[in-house]
Amino acid sequence: MTFHKDRPLIAQTDFCVLLEVRHPSFEEARAGLAKFADLVKSPENIHTYRMSSLSLWNAAAAGLTSEEIIGFLDRHAKFGVPTGVKQDIRRFVERYGLVRMERLGDDLLLISKDVEAIKEMVSFRSLRSYGLCQVDSQTLRFSARYRGLLKQELVKLGFPVEDLAGYSRGESLPIRLRTEEAGEQAFELREYQRSAVDSFYREGSLHGGSGVLVLPCGAGKTVIGIAVMGKLNCATLILTSNSTSVRQWKREILEKTDVTEDLVGEYTGMQKEVRPITVATYQILTYRKSKDDPFIHMDLFNKRDWGLIVYDEVHLLPAPVFRVTADIQATRRLGLTATLIREDGREEDVFSLVGPKRYEMPWKELETQGWIASVECVEIRVPMAEKEKEAYFAAAPRHKMREASVNPDKLKVVRDLLSKHDGEQILIIGQYLEQLRQLAEATKLPMISGEMPYEEREALYSGFRSGAVPALIVSKVANFAVDLPDATVAIQISGSFGSRQEEAQRLGRILRPKAGTNRAVFYTLVSEDTKEQEFALNRQLFLIEQGYRYRIEWADGSKEAVSI
DNA sequence: TGAGAGGGAA
DNA sequence: CTAGATCCCTCTCA
Numbered sequence: 118m119t120f121h122k123d124r125p126l127i128a129q130t131d132f133c134v135l136l137e138v139r140h141p142s143f144e145e146a147r148a149g150l151a152k153f154a155d156l157v158k159s160p161e162n163i164h165t166y167r168m169s170s171l172s173l174w175n176a177a178a179a180g181l182t183s184e185e186i187i188g189f190l191d192r193h194a195k196f197g198v199p200t201g202v203k204q205d206i207r208r209f210v211e212r213y214g215l216v217r218m219e220r221l222g223d224d225l226l227l228i229s230k231d232v233e234a235i236k237e238m239v240s241f242r243s244l245r246s247y248g249l250c251q252v253d254s255q256t257l258r259f260s261a262r263y264r265g266l267l268k269q270e271l272v273k274l275g276f277p278v279e280d281l282a283g284y285s286r287g288e289s290l291p292i293r294l295r296t297e298e299a300g301e302q303a304f305e306l307r308e309y310q311r312s313a314v315d316s317f318y319r320e321g322s323l324h325g326g327s328g329v330l331v332l333p334c335g336a337g338k339t340v341i342g343i344a345v346m347g348k349l350n351c352a353t354l355i356l357t358s359n360s361t362s363v364r365q366w367k368r369e370i371l372e373k374t375d376v377t378e379d380l381v382g383e384y385t386g387m388q389k390e391v392r393p394i395t396v397a398t399y400q401i402l403t404y405r406k407s408k409d410d411p412f413i414h415m416d417l418f419n420k421r422d423w424g425l426i427v428y429d430e431v432h433l434l435p436a437p438v439f440r441v442t443a444d445i446q447a448t449r450r451l452g453l454t455a456t457l458i459r460e461d462g463r464e465e466d467v468f469s470l471v472g473p474k475r476y477e478m479p480w481k482e483l484e485t486q487g488w489i490a491s492v493e494c495v496e497i498r499v500p501m502a503e504k505e506k507e508a509y510f511a512a513a514p515r516h517k518m519r520e521a522s523v524n525p526d527k528l529k530v531v532r533d534l535l536s537k538h539d540g541e542q543i544l545i546i547g548q549y550l551e552q553l554r555q556l557a558e559a560t561k562l563p564m565i566s567g568e569m570p571y572e573e574r575e576a577l578y579s580g581f582r583s584g585a586v587p588a589l590i591v592s593k594v595a596n597f598a599v600d601l602p603d604a605t606v607a608i609q610i611s612g613s614f615g616s617r618q619e620e621a622q623r624l625g626r627i628l629r630p631k632a633g634t635n636r637a638v639f640y641t642l643v644s645e646d647t648k649e650q651e652f653a654l655n656r657q658l659f660l661i662e663q664g665y666r667y668r669i670e671w672a673d674g675s676k677e678a679v680s681i
Numbered sequence: 682t683g684a685g686a687g688g689g690a691a
Numbered sequence: 692c693t694a695g696a697t698c699c700c701t702c703t704c705a
Contacts, residue, residue, distance in 0.1 A: 358697095359696095359697065359698075360697085360698075385698085385699085386698060386699045386700075387699095398697095398698070398699090399698095400690090400691085400697075400698045400699070401698075401699070403690085403691075404690085404698080404699055404700075405690085406689095406700080407689075407690085408690085414699095435691075436691090514692080515692050515693065516693085518692085518693075519693070519694080548693090548694070548695075549694070549695085550694085550695075566695085566696085567695065567696045567697075568696090592695070592696080593694085593695050593696055594695090594696065594697095596695095596696080597696065597697070613693075613694075613695085614692075614693075
């Protein structure tokens with residue numbers, strides 16, 4: 118094996134790939150790896166990526182071939198790629214599409230050129246109840262009602278079936294986008310938005326109809342959803358995470374299409390309209406009086422002949438909705454998200470039931486094109502005073518995180534940052550209400566938490582936008598509030614455990630393009646040498662995978678800044 | 682009829 | 692793991 122000292126990667130036999138952080142071609146290698154592997158560890162000098170069957174299948178579904186993946190690794194790996202790893206990559210990638218699902222009358226078929234694959238499927242005990250019936254050595258037949266469950270089960274057994282069984286068109290509804298008209302309401306799809314739409318749906322192609330589009334915060338996911346609706350022209354059910362988002366979808370649909378108001382309904386706790394375009398929350402679907410009772414609103418899926426279901430923030434899709442989704446596989450399904458990571462690990466179910474990844478827009482690319490601000494991330498390590506340190510060590514393990522997070526010495530750091538960024542729009546984001554209240558008290562800045570009524574929030578938001586309010590202190594509402602104004606500086610003083618989602622969401626708060634240099638800063642304050650510092654590492658994984666670097670500084674200036 | 686409080690759920 | 696936010700229902704009061 119030849120040794121290429123000047124290359125940044127090491128491909129290991131365990132399917133991990135190590136990436137040298139300080140290597141001149143780090144960025145190129147990182148961008149390439151991110152397409153088919155997940156970042157699992159990111160210490161200072163070497164980042165560890167891991168390929169998994171799912172990461173490779175998603176890559177395959179988005180159009181990457183095994184030869185492209187292997188070629189990429191070959192070009193960048195110091196010691197080349199172990200032969201076994203190459204074989205496994207081929208084996209995994211080629212599994213996607215090895216078995217197809219097609220329609221035959223009222224039944225469905227599983228078809229594969231690989232006779233062994235068919236044999237294997239027949240032999241699986243867990244598939245017995247689906248009534249698989251062998252037609253010939255390359256074909257199995259089964260009832261269409263098992264389309265979803267079977268795909269779900271087959272993914273777990275290592276067969277990511279390509280679903281070409283087609284879709285029903287649903288009730289038709291003309292939806293014209295206001296892209297061609299003149300005047301205030303006209304808008305134009307950005308190039309990447311058009312590509313995203315095209316990779317989900319192509320006229321006359323059986324492929325077009327289910328899948329997930331992955332785009333950063335602020336990339337215009339709603340617009341893409343609406344553009345897909347404009348292509349399919351059918352009754353559409355949109356599921357989203359909260360009521361603000363419901364209103365936002367409704368508003369944007371009315372603004373960006375010629376659909377009239379009477380055709381757009383809201384299905385929430387407040388209002389139960391079922392119209393040709395209906396926007397609902399996930400929560401109403403999963404409502405039941407108590408455990409063991411039925412989900413009384415789940416039949417919204419059957420209340421109309423939907424031609425398209427949009428799963429906004431598909432990484433939040435609740436478990437019971439998966440179950441219903443398995444039953445409506447003949448309906449087109451579009452998932453939208455900023456990250457395929459689910460904190461509950463059910464990524465496989467998103468893959469099999471909503472669909473594989475069809476398109477991904479990397480954050481850094483969007484930044485290069487100037488659609489989002491360029492953000493500098495800084496982790497500031499704040500030492501704990503003796504007294505607090507004692508309390509920290511004395512605390513029960515499950516309280517340690519909180520003890521570290523509420524380190525009172527963070528106050529001084531916040532003050533310094535406030536004066537350093539005087540005149541800019543600053544958001545201070547935290548997790549513990551008590552900590553936030555103290556900070557609000559000390560800085561005389563307004564604080565927004567869940568208990569504040571919406572009108573009061575609105576008033577503060579508009580004060581913040583106009584510059585009358587220089588900084589806002591916000592609780593976890595920042596994770597949900599779609600209407601929270603953009604800022605140029607975010608200071609995170611505490612957060613929940615290792616949530617990569619939350620970190621990305623909070624960074625998303627300062628992504629809107631900025632006048633002038635288009636720059637923003639994201640500070641995160643962690644107590645030095647505590648659990649909080651460990652959790653911070655995990656939180657940062659997703660953003661680091663996307664190419665963000667965290668500069669580390671010490672609040673007391675005891676050590677020099679480093680970059681990871 | 683609508684607003685507001687309270688409780689349960691995930 | 693915790694703490695917090697949200698949503699949805701039901702009940703009460705005017």
